[in-house]
Amino acid sequence: MTVPPLDYDHYARETLRLIGPDPEDWVIGRPDIDHNVVIVGGGQTGAAFAFGLRRAGIGRVSVIDAAPDETHAGVWTTFARMNRLRTPKSLAGPEAGLPALSFQAWHEARHGEASYADIERIGRAQWAEYLAWYRHFLDIPIRYGTTLTLVEPVGTHFRLHLTIRTAEGVEQRVETARKIVLCNGVAGNGKPNIVPPLTGLPSNRLAHTSDAIDFASLSGKSVAVVGGAASAFDAAATALEAGAADVHLFVRRAALAAEPVSRARAYPGAYDNFPALPDAVRWRQALRFRRAGSTAPADAVARVTGFSNFHLHLGAPWQEAAVAGERVRARAGDGSFEFDFVIAGTGYAVDLHARPELAHVADHVLLWRHRHAPAPDERDDALGAHPYLGDALEYLEKRPGTAPYLKNIHVFNPAGFVSRGVPVGDVPCMKRDIPVVIRRISQDLFLEDLDAHEARMNADVPADFDAAQYEHRVYRETDVESAG
Incomplete structure (x- = not known):
C-alpha cells in the first residue's frame, strides 16, 4: 500500500497506537543513580536503543553525543562520503519490527513504490534524512555537545565524567549510571589507523x-x-x-x-547463529575477511x-x-x-588503551588474544586486540572476579566484529543484536532489585468484584429439592 506523503506520519502514528502505549518505567529508582542506562552516541543505533529501551519499560535512559548539534552528529552528514550505502536496501534497520517505521515505508510514502523498486541501494543523503525523521517522530532526546571523558567504576555502577559544551561555555559534570551502551562508531574501541x-x-x-x-x-x-x-x-x-x-x-x-567473502554467511542460519559458533570457527571467519580484504x-x-x-x-x-x-x-x-x-x-585499529574514557577499564577487559590461541599460520595481532564479548555484547573480565562491573558495559561498535561476525553498529547487526542487549539490560536491572520486585509481585491486589455479583447463582442441592 502506498501512503500519501502528507498522511505518512499519521500512518506511522497509527502503528504506534496499535502496539499500545509505552509501558511505565518499572525500574526501581536508586537515590545515588542518575541514569539506568547511558547510551554513548546518538546515531542510528543510539536512537534505536533509546526507542527499544522505552518499549521495554526502562526509564531514565540518556543518550549523549559529542557532536555540537544534530547536523554534525553521526557519519552520514560528516565523514561518510559514499553516494549510496554499502548494505542491501532490504536489510532490517532501526524499525524494531514495525514496518511503518522502516526506510522502505518512509521512502515509498514520499516517492512511491516504483521509486523504491528502482533503487539498488539506499542513497546516503536519503538515509540521513530518514534517520532524522526517525529521531524526531519517535521523540528521541539526545544531549549534544556532551563528551564522555572517563568511566569510573564504583561497585557495580559508574561515575561518568562528562564535558558539556554549550553556547555559554564548557562545563565539567559527573553523573552516575547503572548501564552503558557504547554506540560510538568505528573508532569507539580504538583509533584511526x-x-x-x-x-x-x-x-x-x-x-x-x-x-x-x-x-x-x-x-x-x-x-x-x-x-x-x-x-x-x-x-x-x-x-x-x-x-x-x-x-x-x-x-x-x-x-x-x-570478493566480499562475508556474503557467504549472510543467510539466516549463519547470521542468527554466528555468536554460538566455536571460537576457532569465528576466528577463521574473521581471518578470512582480513586476508581477502575489505x-x-x-x-x-x-x-x-x-x-x-x-x-x-x-x-x-x-x-x-x-x-x-x-x-x-x-x-x-x-x-x-x-x-x-x-x-x-x-581504516581503524582496535585498541582499548587508545580511548581515554576507558583508562580505568581497559586493563581488565578480556580480549580475543587472551581467550583464543590460533595455529601459527592463523595468527593476527589486529584481530587479537578485539574484545571477547559476552552473549549480550558485554565486556568480560580478563581475570574472573576482578572487575564485575564490566558486564554492565555493552559494546555496540565495530570492535565486536570477531565475536559477532558483522560490523557491529552497521545496519546488518540491528535486527539480531539490539534486542539481545535490551533483553540483558532488562534482566540485569530486574534481578539486581529482585527483593523489591518480589515484594511488588506479592503485593495485595484488590478484587475486581465481590461475592454479591454471583452468589445468587451458586448451585445448592436444597434449591433443586425445593423446586421438585
Missing part, C-alpha cells in the same frame, strides 16, 4: 578519512590517498569532484580486493575511474614520506612522488 611512514607527516599535510576534510581547499592540488577500501575510494572521488588537479590512490595489494563497491570504483586525472597504484605500499618545502615527498613501491596533501584511508 595512521601507519608509518604517514605518522611523521604534520596535520596540515595529512588527514584521516574520519577527519573533517576541507575538500574545497584541495581544488587544483595534487592529492595522494593511501588505502584500498571503500573509504579511500570515497575520499578520492570527493577530492576529484572538488576539482583536485590529480589524485593518486595507493594500494598495498597487487590487485583490488573484489572490498569497495563497484560503483565506488567506477566513481573515480571516470576521471582521467585519477591514477591507481597497485602493489605500492608507502615506504617513505616527508615534507620538503611546501609539498609531501613520498616513495612508494612503484616510484617517487610529490603531493600537496595526503589522505589516509587506512
Whole structure:
C-alpha cells in the first residue's frame, strides 16, 4: 500500500497506537543513580536503543553525543562520503519490527513504490534524512555537545565524567549510571589507523578519512590517498569532484580486493547463529575477511575511474614520506612522488588503551588474544586486540572476579566484529543484536532489585468484584429439592 506523503506520519502514528502505549518505567529508582542506562552516541543505533529501551519499560535512559548539534552528529552528514550505502536496501534497520517505521515505508510514502523498486541501494543523503525523521517522530532526546571523558567504576555502577559544551561555555559534570551502551562508531574501541611512514607527516599535510576534510581547499592540488577500501575510494572521488588537479590512490595489494567473502554467511542460519559458533570457527571467519580484504563497491570504483586525472597504484605500499618545502615527498613501491596533501584511508585499529574514557577499564577487559590461541599460520595481532564479548555484547573480565562491573558495559561498535561476525553498529547487526542487549539490560536491572520486585509481585491486589455479583447463582442441592 502506498501512503500519501502528507498522511505518512499519521500512518506511522497509527502503528504506534496499535502496539499500545509505552509501558511505565518499572525500574526501581536508586537515590545515588542518575541514569539506568547511558547510551554513548546518538546515531542510528543510539536512537534505536533509546526507542527499544522505552518499549521495554526502562526509564531514565540518556543518550549523549559529542557532536555540537544534530547536523554534525553521526557519519552520514560528516565523514561518510559514499553516494549510496554499502548494505542491501532490504536489510532490517532501526524499525524494531514495525514496518511503518522502516526506510522502505518512509521512502515509498514520499516517492512511491516504483521509486523504491528502482533503487539498488539506499542513497546516503536519503538515509540521513530518514534517520532524522526517525529521531524526531519517535521523540528521541539526545544531549549534544556532551563528551564522555572517563568511566569510573564504583561497585557495580559508574561515575561518568562528562564535558558539556554549550553556547555559554564548557562545563565539567559527573553523573552516575547503572548501564552503558557504547554506540560510538568505528573508532569507539580504538583509533584511526595512521601507519608509518604517514605518522611523521604534520596535520596540515595529512588527514584521516574520519577527519573533517576541507575538500574545497584541495581544488587544483595534487592529492595522494593511501588505502584500498571503500573509504579511500570515497575520499578520492570527493577530492576529484572538488576539482583536485590529480589524485593518486595507493594500494598495498597487487590487485583490488573484489570478493566480499562475508556474503557467504549472510543467510539466516549463519547470521542468527554466528555468536554460538566455536571460537576457532569465528576466528577463521574473521581471518578470512582480513586476508581477502575489505572490498569497495563497484560503483565506488567506477566513481573515480571516470576521471582521467585519477591514477591507481597497485602493489605500492608507502615506504617513505616527508615534507620538503611546501609539498609531501613520498616513495612508494612503484616510484617517487610529490603531493600537496595526503589522505589516509587506512581504516581503524582496535585498541582499548587508545580511548581515554576507558583508562580505568581497559586493563581488565578480556580480549580475543587472551581467550583464543590460533595455529601459527592463523595468527593476527589486529584481530587479537578485539574484545571477547559476552552473549549480550558485554565486556568480560580478563581475570574472573576482578572487575564485575564490566558486564554492565555493552559494546555496540565495530570492535565486536570477531565475536559477532558483522560490523557491529552497521545496519546488518540491528535486527539480531539490539534486542539481545535490551533483553540483558532488562534482566540485569530486574534481578539486581529482585527483593523489591518480589515484594511488588506479592503485593495485595484488590478484587475486581465481590461475592454479591454471583452468589445468587451458586448451585445448592436444597434449591433443586425445593423446586421438585
